[in-house]
Amino acid sequence: MEEYLTKFESLIVQYAPKVVMALVMLIIGLIVIKIIINTTQKILRKRNVDVTLQKFLGNLLGWILRILLFISVIAKLGVETASFAAILAAAGLAVGLALQGSLANFAGGVLIMIFKPFKIGDLVEAQGEIGVVKEIEIFTTKFTGLSNREIIIPNGSLSNGNIINYSTEGTRRVDLTFGVSYDADIKETKEVLMQVLTTHPKVLQTPAPAVTVSELADSSVNFAVRPWCKTEDYWTVFFDVTENTKLALDKAGIEIPYPHQVEIKK
Numbered sequence: 001m002e003e004y005l006t007k008f009e010s011l012i013v014q015y016a017p018k019v020v021m022a023l024v025m026l027i028i029g030l031i032v033i034k035i036i037i038n039t040t041q042k043i044l045r046k047r048n049v050d051v052t053l054q055k056f057l058g059n060l061l062g063w064i065l066r067i068l069l070f071i072s073v074i075a076k077l078g079v080e081t082a083s084f085a086a087i088l089a090a091a092g093l094a095v096g097l098a099l100q101g102s103l104a105n106f107a108g109g110v111l112i113m114i115f116k117p118f119k120i121g122d123l124v125e126a127q128g129e130i131g132v133v134k135e136i137e138i139f140t141t142k143f144t145g146l147s148n149r150e151i152i153i154p155n156g157s158l159s160n161g162n163i164i165n166y167s168t169e170g171t172r173r174v175d176l177t178f179g180v181s182y183d184a185d186i187k188e189t190k191e192v193l194m195q196v197l198t199t200h201p202k203v204l205q206t207p208a209p210a211v212t213v214s215e216l217a218d219s220s221v222n223f224a225v226r227p228w229c230k231t232e233d234y235w236t237v238f239f240d241v242t243e244n245t246k247l248a249l250d251k252a253g254i255e256i257p258y259p260h261q262v263e264i265k266k
Contacts, residue, residue, distance in 0.1 A: 040057070041054050041055075044057065112155060124164065170231060174225075177214060197211070203241070204229055
C-alpha cells in the first residue's frame with residue numbers, strides 16, 4: 001500500500017505542473033482567440049467588408065484557432081504531437097466518412113461565400129421556406145421567417161437547391177386578380193382599379209402599374225392588377241390594394257360576383 005501511495009505521489013509531483021500549465025494555456029488561449037476574432041472583425045468592418053463574409057470568416061477562424069489550441073494543450077501534457085497527428089488523421093478520416101453530410105455543408109457554405117447568391121438582410125425563398133437571412137455560419141444558414149420564427153437550413157442542401165432572392169433587384173411586382181360582373185363596364189372598371197394604384201403612396205410609378213383583362217371566367221371578368229413597389233413594402237401594398245379595391249368597386253357600384261344561395265319557398 002505504501003508503495004502504491006509513493007508511486008501515486010510521484011505521479012502527482014511529475015504531472016501536476018503539466019496539468020496546471022495545460023489548464024492555464026487553455027484558459028489564456030480561449031481568451032486570446034476571442035480577442036483575435038473580435039479584432040479581425042473590427043478590421044473587416046473598418047475596411048467595409050461584406051457583413052456576411054465578416055461573420056463567416058469569424059466562425060472559420062475560431063474553429064481553426066481552437067483546433068490549434070487543442071493540439072498545443074495536448075502537447076503540453078506530454079503527448080507526442082507526431083503520434084497524435086497520426087491518430088488525429090486516422091480519426092479524421094473515420095469521422096469524415098461518418099460525417100459526409102457535415103463536410104458537404106461546409107463545402108456548401110464556402111460556395112455560398114464565393115458565389116454570394118444572397119447576403120445578410122436579403123429576403124430569400126429556399127428549400128420551401130421564406131425568410132430574411134440572419135446569419136451564414138460554417139455549416140448552416142439562419143433565417144428569420146415572416147412570422148418571426150427562426151429557420152435553420154444546412155448549407156449543403158441550400159447551395160444545391162433553387163434560391164429565389166427577392167431583395168436583389170430592390171423592387172417587386174405584386175400580382176393580384178379581381179373579378180367583376182359581366183354587366184360591369186370594362187373601361188370604367190379599369191379606371192377605378194388604376195385610380196386605386198396611382199393614389200397609393202407606396203406604389204411606384206416607374207415601372208408603371210398595369211391593369212388588364214386577364215380572363216373571361218364562368219361568372220366574372222377577371223382583371224390582372226400589377227402594381228410595383230419596393231421589396232420591403234410588398235405586403236403593405238398587397239393588403240392595402242386588396243382592401244382599397246373592394247371599397248372603390250363598391251363605391252362605383254361595380255359588382256364583385258360571389259355564390260348566392262336562393263331559398264325556394266314552396
